[in-house]
Each structure stands twice: as structure tokens, then as C-alpha cells.
Amino acid sequence: MTTIPIAADDVDLSDFDFWLLDRDVREAAFKGLRDMPGLHFNAERVLEDSPFPPGPGFWSLVRHDDVWAASRNPQLFCSGQGSNIVDLPQELNEFFGSMINMDDPKHFRLRSIVSKGFTPKEVARVEEYVKVKAAAVVDDMLEQHPDRQCDFVEAIAAPMPLQIICDMMGIPDDESKQVFHWTNVILGAGDPEFGGSYEALMTAGLEMFTYAQALGENRRANPTDDITSILMQAEVDGEQLTTQEFGSFFILLVVAGNETTRNAISHGMKALTDNPDQRERWWNDWDGVTKTAVEEIVRWSSPVIHFRRTATADTELSGQPIAAGEKVVLWYNSANRDERVFTDPYRFDVTRPLQPVQVGFGAGGPHFCLGANLARREIAVMFDEIRRRVPTLHSTGEPAYLQSFFINGIKRLPCAW
Numbered sequence: 001m002t003t004i005p006i007a008a009d010d011v012d013l014s015d016f017d018f019w020l021l022d023r024d025v026r027e028a029a030f031k032g033l034r035d036m037p038g039l040h041f042n043a044e045r046v047l048e049d050s051p052f053p054p055g056p057g058f059w060s061l062v063r064h065d066d067v068w069a070a071s072r073n074p075q076l077f078c079s080g081q082g083s084n085i086v087d088l089p090q091e092l093n094e095f096f097g098s099m100i101n102m103d104d105p106k107h108f109r110l111r112s113i114v115s116k117g118f119t120p121k122e123v124a125r126v127e128e129y130v131k132v133k134a135a136a137v138v139d140d141m142l143e144q145h146p147d148r149q150c151d152f153v154e155a156i157a158a159p160m161p162l163q164i165i166c167d168m169m170g171i172p173d174d175e176s177k178q179v180f181h182w183t184n185v186i187l188g189a190g191d192p193e194f195g196g197s198y199e200a201l202m203t204a205g206l207e208m209f210t211y212a213q214a215l216g217e218n219r220r221a222n223p224t225d226d227i228t229s230i231l232m233q234a235e236v237d238g239e240q241l242t243t244q245e246f247g248s249f250f251i252l253l254v255v256a257g258n259e260t261t262r263n264a265i266s267h268g269m270k271a272l273t274d275n276p277d278q279r280e281r282w283w284n285d286w287d288g289v290t291k292t293a294v295e296e297i298v299r300w301s302s303p304v305i306h307f308r309r310t311a312t313a314d315t316e317l318s319g320q321p322i323a324a325g326e327k328v329v330l331w332y333n334s335a336n337r338d339e340r341v342f343t344d345p346y347r348f349d350v351t352r353p354l355q356p357v358q359v360g361f362g363a364g365g366p367h368f369c370l371g372a373n374l375a376r377r378e379i380a381v382m383f384d385e386i387r388r389r390v391p392t393l394h395s396t397g398e399p400a401y402l403q404s405f406f407i408n409g410i411k412r413l414p415c416a417w
């Protein structure tokens with residue numbers, strides 16, 4: 001690892017330029033923050049054309065203990081005022097974030113309804129489809145690239161999670177490309193390649209919302225066997241989801257379900273290429289190692305870099321007073337490298353013990369990733385397919401990374417076999 005070129009006091013996590021620095025430099029900066037007493041505070045900046053003024057700043061939770069404590073105390077660290085750093089008007093919070101930006105009792109009601117789409121029976125049904133999809137994705141790659149080289153993201157990592165979410169929700173294949181484009185724009189805000197602007201983000205959000213409302217209305221009237229139909233028919237305490245609630249949940253689900261899993265798979269491929277001993281260890285004992293390997297890929301990649309909470313009362317963490325109304329940001333990437341908790345955290349180790357728990361899916365509490373089991377399955381099945389059919393598949397160059405402080409994204413990864 002590179003030595004610290006930025007003194008901890010000078011680290012500005014809201015500066016877009018910080019996120020363009022070399023990865024080792026950023027890792028060193030986070031280590032510096034973990035090692036300083038108390039919590040670090042940064043002022044805020046916003047996207048260039050955003051109509052909203054920058055907020056009052058945020059405390060950074062960079063140690064595993066602090067992220068764990070805040071995540072599991074939603075009464076004191078709430079989500080209802082937003083789970084991204086920027087403050088949006090309340091109606092936009094729920095419009096864009098659905099339940100990730102809610103607290104109980106609203107969150108509980110919505111999560112109870114949508115959980116009906118994620119029962120073991122539903123997940124088992126989807127799992128069957130995951131295997132079929134993974135096989136088809138590898139078929140396509142082999143067929144379309146007789147020269148045995150391609151972009152791993154385009155060929156393998158992107159199509160599978162997208163197609164699975166679209167299938168779950170009953171979106172026809174020919175419309176899934178449009179859905180993928182919207183999710184790219186929403187999570188790529190900040191990266192010029194995807195539009196990069198606040199306006200592009202709002203337009204994509206509104207288009208996707210309108211699309212989802214029509215889908216929901218259609219399935220309420222003409223139910224099929226997809227999850228959209230289950231959700232539109234489900235009742236909790238005699239109440240159904242409104243079409244508007246479904247529209248917002250749809251945005252959350254497709255964005256959360258697509259981009260995260262695909263980035264985990266891409267980072268996984270790079271990590272296995274960079275660490276051939278770990279690949280060999282996994283390939284040679286598939287059943288024994290898969291569980292820890294998948295968890296390690298999520299720890300290593302931390303596809304979601306952070307979420308935010310807001311303090312509901314005066315409190316403290318790591319001895320740092322936090323006033324009611326102040327924001328705290330849970331940096332999952334840093335908690336997942338905390339040397340107080342993980343032995344040799346910069347080592348990619350497919351047999352790393354499951355305890356202490358990695359926090360890539362969140363650190364527990366009411367918002368813990370609804371799709372964690374599905375994502376774990378997708379990652380395992382995709383690498384199983386690769387191991388059995390293209391065991392020599394490896395990355396051949398540096399990835400093109402997404403410019404984002406929210407999603408640890410890989411846009412392109414050259415590979416060959």
C-alpha cells in the first residue's frame with residue numbers, strides 16, 4: 001500500500017477529485033481517518049447543476065464498530081431524512097429512495113409488503129432461473145467472441161443481474177435495455193459517461209417511475225406469476241401498495257439489484273486474476289470454499305460505498321459528540337478494511353472466516369439488504385459457470401472505474417481465456 005500522501009485532517013470525502021485519486025492513495029487516506037481519534041467532519045458539495053444548496057456537512061464513520069453501532073440503532077440514527085449525503089426535499093427522498101429513506105412505522109409496513117416477493121419460495125424459484133441465465137450468458141460470450149477476448153462487464157457481469165431483476169418483475173426482454181440505461185444514469189450521476197448531471201438523473205428517475213406505474217397498474221388488473229403481481233395484490237393490515245409506492249420501490253429494486261451485483265462480479269474477476277492462488281484454492285474445493293469466497297468478494301469490492309443516517313438526538317460515537325440533526329455517513333468500504341476487526345484486511349482471502357461480519361450488505365438493522373441472499377446466489381452461480389466452462393477466464397488490463405463516491409463501479413474490464 002502507498003504511504004499516506006494526504007494528512008487525515010485534510011481528507012475531503014465530499015470532493016469529487018478525491019474519488020479520482022489512485023485507489024491506494026484513497027485506501028491510505030481512509031486508514032488515516034480510522035486511526036485518528038473521534039470522527040472526521042467534512043463540508044458538503046453538490047452536483048454542478050443541482051438546484052439544492054449544499055447541506056451542513058457530515059461526520060464520517062470509518063471504523064467497523066461505529067458503522068455497526070449506527071446501523072443497528074435506527075431510533076437514534078434515522079433514515080427518514082435521506083440515506084444519501086445530499087439533502088433532497090422529503091417527497092423526492094421517498095420518490096427516489098422508497099423504503100431505504102423511511103423509518104418505522106412506514107418502513108416496516110412497506111418492507112412487510114415487499115418481503116412477500118422475497119419469501120424462500122420466491123427466491124428458490126428465482127434461483128432456478130439464475131442457473132439458466134448464467135449458462136445462457138456464458139453461451140453468448142463464447143459464441144460472440146471466437147477470438148477469446150471481450151469486455152467482462154458487457155459480456156458477463158452486467159447481463160445476468162439485470163435479466164434476473166427484469167424477469168422477477170415481469171419486464172419483457174426488449175424493454176430491459178431501457179431499464180438498464182435508466183439505472184446507469186441514476187447511479188452514474190457524477191460520471192460524465194452516463195450523463196453525469198442532476199438533470200439527467202431526474203429525467204431518468206421520472207421516466208422509470210412512469211414506466212413502473214404502468215407496469216404495476218397492468219399487473220394489479222391482470223396478475224401473472226411475477227413479483228410485480230405478488231406485490232400489487234399483497235395486503236398488510238388490509239392495505240395494498242399504492243401505484244406510486246410501487247413506482248418508487250421499483251426504482252430502488254432495479255437500481256439496487258443491478259448495479260451492485262454486477263460490480264461485485266466484476267471486482268471478483270479482477271481479484272481472482274490478481275490472486276491466482278485464491279482462484280486455485282476456490283476452484284479446487286468449490287463446495288468447501290464458496291460461502292466464504294462470495295462473502296469475501298462482497299467485502300473486497302464493497303459495491304455500495306456508503307449510506308447516510310441523521311442523528312435524532314444529541315449523542316456520541318467514538319467519543320465524538322454528535323448533535324441532533326447532524327448527518328453521519330457509514331463508509332462500508334472503510335469498515336470492510338478495518339484492521340481492528342479483519343486480519344490482514346488488504347489481502348483477498350477466499351477462506352476468510354465469516355466472523356467478524358463484513359458489512360457490504362449493510363451492518364444490520366432494519367434496512368439490511370433485502371436482496372443479500374439473491375445476490376450471494378447470483379455471484380456463486382456465475383463463478384461456478386465460469387469455473388466449469390471457462391476456467392482460464394481472466395482480466396487482461398486495468399478496469400475503467402465509475403467516477404462515483406457512492407457506487408464502487410467497474411464500467412469495463414478487458415478479459416480473455
Ligand code: HEM
Pocket residue numbers: 071099100101111165252253256257258260261264298302303304307332359360361362363364365366367368369370371372374375
Ligand atoms: C452484491 C450485491 C448487493 C450489495 C453489495 C447490496 C448492498 C446493500 C446495502 C449496503 C444496503 C443498505 C443496508 C442498510 O442500510 O443497512 C442495501 C439495501 C437494499 N438492497 Fe441491496 N445490495 C446488493 C444486492 C441487492 C439485490 C440483488 C437486491 C434486490 C433484488 C437488493 C435490494 C435492496 C433493497 C430493496 C434494499 C433496501 C432495504 C431497506 O431499506 O429495508 N440488493 N443493499
